Amino acid sequence: MNYLVAAAVLVLLMYVAISYQLYRRAFVPPRPSFLDDFTFTPFEFQADYEEVELVTADGINFGAWHFRQPGSPQTIIVSGGHKGQRQGALGISVALWRKGFNVITYSYRGMPASDSAPVTFGIKEVLELQAVIAFARRRIPSARIGLLGYSMGAVVSLLGAAGEPGIQALALDSPFSDLRQLLVENVRAAIKLPGTAFVWLAGVMFWLRTRSRLSECSPKDVLSSLEPRPLFFIHGGADGITSVNHSRRLYDAYRGPREIWIVHGAPHTGGYFADRPLYVERVAGFFARHLGLDVSGHLRLVEEEEVS
Numbered sequence: 663m664n665y666l667v668a669a670a671v672l673v674l675l676m677y678v679a680i681s682y683q684l685y686r687r688a689f690v691p692p693r694p695s696f697l698d699d700f701t702f703t704p705f706e707f708q709a710d711y712e713e714v715e716l717v718t719a720d721g722i723n724f725g726a727w728h729f730r731q732p733g734s735p736q737t738i739i740v741s742g743g744h745k746g747q748r749q750g751a752l753g754i755s756v757a758l759w760r761k762g763f764n765v766i767t768y769s770y771r772g773m774p775a776s777d778s779a780p781v782t783f784g785i786k787e788v789l790e791l792q793a794v795i796a797f798a799r800r801r802i803p804s805a806r807i808g809l810l811g812y813s814m815g816a817v818v819s820l821l822g823a824a825g826e827p828g829i830q831a832l833a834l835d836s837p838f839s840d841l842r843q844l845l846v847e848n849v850r851a852a853i854k855l856p857g858t859a860f861v862w863l864a865g866v867m868f869w870l871r872t873r874s875r876l877s878e879c880s881p882k883d884v885l886s887s888l889e890p891r892p893l894f895f896i897h898g899g900a901d902g903i904t905s906v907n908h909s910r911r912l913y914d915a916y917r918g919p920r921e922i923w924i925v926h927g928a929p930h931t932g933g934y935f936a937d938r939p940l941y942v943e944r945v946a947g948f949f950a951r952h953l954g955l956d957v958s959g960h961l962r963l964v965e966e967e968e969v970s
Contacts, residue, residue: 737953836904
């Protein structure tokens with residue numbers, strides 16, 4: 663009998679430990695590092711930019727970079743991935759700025775140079791996006807705004823645009839369709855056990871810390887609020903973190919204008935790195951069409967076989 667009790671206690675402790683590890687990996691920001699101050703900025707790219715300090719509706723301070731194109735209302739807001747900083751989006755941000763767009767990219771709450779706060783996979787990070795949109799409308803006359811998001815940033819873009827009818831187009835690289843489903847899939851892949859119970863307990867820990875529920879982060883539930891705005895889904899065909907099926911589900915469920923580009927062999931958010939010039943041309947072309955920017959002199963013809 664004692665052995666059974668000990669075994670049950672051991673199983674319970676393992677269950678709690680794995681669930682807590684899932685909670686930490688998903689929702690606890692990384693610890694500050696001395697390397698945080700030794701990163702690239704737009705200065706290294708000789709870009710015309712300004713450093714911006716913004717604050718969310720719930721009082722979180724965070725930083726953004728605004729790449730300026732005076733006289734152009736076309737504006738792209740770039741949202742990075744899970745635990746991402748604005749430095750991670752410098753390549754695409756500078757490339758789109760050189761195409762003629764205003765570009766704004768920013769860091770999330772809990773990241774270096776931002777106020778400390780838990781990661782919520784988009785539930786509260788939407789407030790950062792809303793603050794950036796408000797800044798763009800103040801700073802850029804008659805701003806025509808599109809959103810480009812990566813992974814969690816794609817979800818932030820979907821959730822944020824659902825409440826912002828003025829957003830005109832969205833490019834979504836490697837989004838997930840439902841947070842609970844994504845976490846269950848990743849747990850199953852990592853430990854070869856059904857993930858539902860672990861995700862449930864991690865969700866309880868998440869609620870105790872944030873008073874938010876995992877069910878609040880389900881992009882598939884807001885798709886109807888985005889119609890009839892155009893969506894451009896991009897996903898790596900070899901994505902081992904967020905299955906390409908997530909983008910396919912969103913694409914199939916959306917009833918507005920949409921297109922999808924599966925980058926064969928690319929890992930999670932790897933489309934840009936698979937072919938940087940092609941990626942920039944496709945994303946810039948999408949936003950040029952829907953935001954009204956004439957970039958005919960800056961875009962090359964994309965051959966059909968390049969996008970298969």
